[in-house]
Amino acid sequence: MDCETLITYLSDYIDNNLDEDLAAEAEEHLRTCHNCRVVLDSTQQAILLYRTQGKQRIPMQRRSRLFRQLEEALAGQDCE
Amino acid sequence: MTDEQALIAALRRRDKNALAEIFDRYSDRIYRLALSVLSDEQAADGVVQDTFMTLIERIDTFEGRSRLGTWLYRVAYNNALSRLRSLKPQLDLDGFDEDDVPIPANLVDWQTTPEELLGSAEAMAEVSRAVETLNPALRAVFLLRDVEELSTQETADALGISPGAVKVRLHRARLALREALAGYFSERLGM
Ligand SMILES: [Zn+2]
Numbered sequence: 001m002d003c004e005t006l007i008t009y010l011s012d013y014i015d016n017n018l019d020e021d022l023a024a025e026a027e028e029h030l031r032t033c034h035n036c037r038v039v040l041d042s043t044q045q046a047i048l049l050y051r052t053q054g055k056q057r058i059p060m061q062r063r064s065r066l067f068r069q070l071e072e073a074l075a076g077q078d079c080e
Numbered sequence: 081m082t083d084e085q086a087l088i089a090a091l092r093r094r095d096k097n098a099l100a101e102i103f104d105r106y107s108d109r110i111y112r113l114a115l116s117v118l119s120d121e122q123a124a125d126g127v128v129q130d131t132f133m134t135l136i137e138r139i140d141t142f143e144g145r146s147r148l149g150t151w152l153y154r155v156a157y158n159n160a161l162s163r164l165r166s167l168k169p170q171l172d173l174d175g176f177d178e179d180d181v182p183i184p185a186n187l188v189d190w191q192t193t194p195e196e197l198l199g200s201a202e203a204m205a206e207v208s209r210a211v212e213t214l215n216p217a218l219r220a221v222f223l224l225r226d227v228e229e230l231s232t233q234e235t236a237d238a239l240g241i242s243p244g245a246v247k248v249r250l251h252r253a254r255l256a257l258r259e260a261l262a263g264y265f266s267e268r269l270g271m
């Protein structure tokens with residue numbers, strides 16, 4: 001496997017989505033190619049950082065306001 | 081009867097607790113999806129509001145063919161996209177070539193980055209800034225797969241796109257974020 005092919009399969013490799021033969025070829029390439037190893041490690045790191053950063057929640061005050069409006073809508077439906 | 085079917089049945093009886101439970105489970109997820117598409121907190125609140133209003137209005141005819149979470153995501157994503165089109169009519173949501181594989185250019189090894197920089201507010205702001213530059217259609221996939229940790233199929237169902245499109249978009253998004261962060265960390269570390 002060459003570098004370009006490895007990069008093409010990188011996401012599938014990270015997600016364990018490659019069939020056995022391809023996964024073995026990717027492993028073999030990664031053992032010998034420093035650049036692709038760096039790309040793999042840094043991509044995994046980037047995913048972890050995004051997972052941490054991306055978990056925002058609705059701030060409490062706005063969340064309560066949103067829920068109150070929905071509660072009213074639900075109650076309003078009752079009277080129809 | 082599953083717990084989800086029980087919740088839906090209770091909501092049909094206009095049970096407030098069922099609404100509270102469903103809202104607790106899904107509101108933050110819907111908010112994050114809306115924010116990933118719109119990059120605007122107020123507009124994202126509007127998507128949450130519209131999505132749950134749609135649920136309340138349609139609960140009597142909700143068929144339960146898809147899971148509730150998938151259904152809510154679908155409604156929310158379409159709502160967010162239509163808001164985006166009216167906010168930014170010039171934006172091309174298919175404005176990325178799905179066949180073009182980005183080639184990693186910055187090969188600096190930032191594995192040695194100290195923990196305190198990796199987890200710093202500055203680094204997190206950089207992640208956010210880098211994700212922001214992606215096309216909204218890529219951001220939605222990236223969020224559902226790598227933050228919410230949905231499967232490829234679940235993401236495809238939630239967004240109404242093919243599993244193949246999910247994979248291509250995720251691949252592009254990951255490599256783009258990697259490239260941006262490699263640039264940031266190598267500069268920060270003076271490498
Ligand atoms: Zn290589």
